Amino acid sequence: MDANGRRVLAVAILASFVAFLDGAIVNVALPAIRAELGGGLAGQQWVVNAYLVTLGALILVAGSLSDLHGRKVILRVGLIGFLLTSVAIAAAPTIEFAIAARALQGIAGALLVPSSLALITTHFGEATRGRAIGAWTAATSAAMLVAPLIGGLFIDLASWRWAFLINVLPIGVTLWLLAGLQTPDVRRPGARVDLIASALCALGLGGVVFGLIEGSRLGWGDPLVLGAVIVGAALFAAFLLRERRSPEPVMPLELFRIRNFWAGNLATTFIYAALALNGFAVVVFLQETAGFPATLAGAASLPITVIMILGSSAIGRWADRIGPRLFMTAGPAIMAVGAALLLTAGDPFDYWLQMLPGVVLLGVGLTVTVSPLTSAVLGSVEDGREGIASAVNNAVSRVAGLLVVAVIALIAGGDLTLQGFHRTAIATAVLFAAGAIASWAGIRNSPRA
Structure with missing residues (x-):
């Protein structure tokens, strides 16, 4: 990888890092936001879902905008918008204002992820694309998972408001790198936005x-x-x-005639619904029921971060050689076992014996899954459509998380008490198992693999 290739990868990673960082921090901040601004469990759900509604809906438009105006232009607009809305959330005087600012932030976030992935797929050839996506997966997933610890430190030592200002520095660095990028922008002639x-x-x-x-x-x-x-x-x-x-649809339904595209998105629906349910339930349960401070609740996911950093690039290379089907089946199956182990949580609660084994398996399964899943979906479409393919896949993952967080009160039977946490663990394991079945039944390896 030459210097410009490394710069392309850095821009793609940092742009996605911003969106994932904020999305992961918000779960840890929910109890502190509830304590200061009120709103109850419904308010907590809306703080998460106001962002996901606009993100899930408009990420499709972002894919078309990326194809129409170019990846670099859309990334720049998204980064500036994300910066402004982050400041607005940090200054929120009421829960309603915070929810409205989160909805606007979702619009900015929708511009970041599909454009950053499309930047990778258009710059790197087939021989190196899997490795680049593996590096992107490792870095962005690590950001998503280490964010709760960083956010927890800010919440315990200062205020939840400061946690939303963490992304100011990475946004500034990304804008600087983007300005010096030598890669020509890719546009699809005739693209329109509906x-x-x-x-x-x-x-x-x-x-x-x-x-x-x-x-x-x-x-x-x-x-x-x-x-x-x-x-x-x-x-x-x-x-x-x-x-x-x-x-000129914003979500071309003909893409779903491609086997690996529809199968990959079906697996994405189950897997990312499970991840959203688990992410919400664990940090809220640890703080509101187990009595953990925000920092320790955020640190609970650190093993997943370490495992993903160590393994994602290698998994990306192996999936290029072997094909994604085995990895996309084994990964969710491992995560299903990890989620089932969370049922050992009891009173008194012991993180090391009752939660850590399940967290480790979640980290292994997530590492095995994410990079092959991304490569399978984006590699199934023709050149020039990576932007919209990435947007559709990201929209599917966000909508899956959106819907499962919306019904978390129904799944848990009320608040996230010990019994409610057990019910969410069962639902999470079932969703992961469904993702493994969908991958095995639907995904096919390419002849090259």
Whole structure:
């Protein structure tokens, strides 16, 4: 890899790092936000999901924008927007303001991940792409997983507000590296952006999520809850219908005719729903039920970080040679066992005996899974469509997390007490197992592998 290639990889990693860092920190900050701004469990769910609604809906538009205007332009706009909204969240006077700022931050975050991955796939050839994606996976996943520790330190030593300002420095460094990047920008002539479809998608997801979150509080028979779910589902159905007929869709449904694309996204749905459920449940349970300070609750995931840093690049190289199917099957199966081991959590709680073994298996399984999954999905589409393929896959992962966090109160049976945590562990294990089955049944290795 030459100097410019290393710079491309650094920009892609740092741009995604910003989005993943903030997304992971917010879970650790939830108890402190609840204590200062109120809102209860529903408020905590909305702080997470306001970001995921706009991210999940508009990440599709970001893929088209990346293909239309170029990866570097979209990355620059996303980085500046993320910086401004981070400052707004840190200054939030009420829970409603924080939720609104998180929704705006989701718009900026939607511009970062698909463009950064597309930057990798357009710069690196097939021989080195898996290795580059493996390095991207290791670094960004490590950021996502070490963020709770960093956020916890800020929360315990200062305030949860400072935790949202952590990304100011990496954003500045990324903008500087991006300005000196020598790689020519890639644009797809004739690409268009369907704003009506984007609005249908965002409103549809928002309505369904509103009903799922507020149903636990207002009651599932409440007219507002039923109306939100029905209208949201109808709007999302209208979005899919428009995509089927649109000459330039934001989510090209014909991509789902490609076997590894649809199978990879099906596996993504189960795996990332499980990861979102586990990430939310563990840090909230450790703080609100087990009595851990934010720093120790964040440090609970450090073994996963270490394992991913050590193993992701090697897994990326092996998947290039062997093919992704074995890795995408074994990884979620290992994580299912790890999630099941969380059922050993009891009263009194012992992290070393009751949680660490499961966390280690989650780290091993995640390392085995993520890089081959990304390579399988992006490698299945034709050149020039990596931006939208990356956007669709990221949208699928975010929407999966969005929906499972929306029903976490239903899964846990209320708050995250010990019994509620056990119920989320069972649901997490089932979702991981479903991801393993989907991968084995759907993914096929390329003839080259």
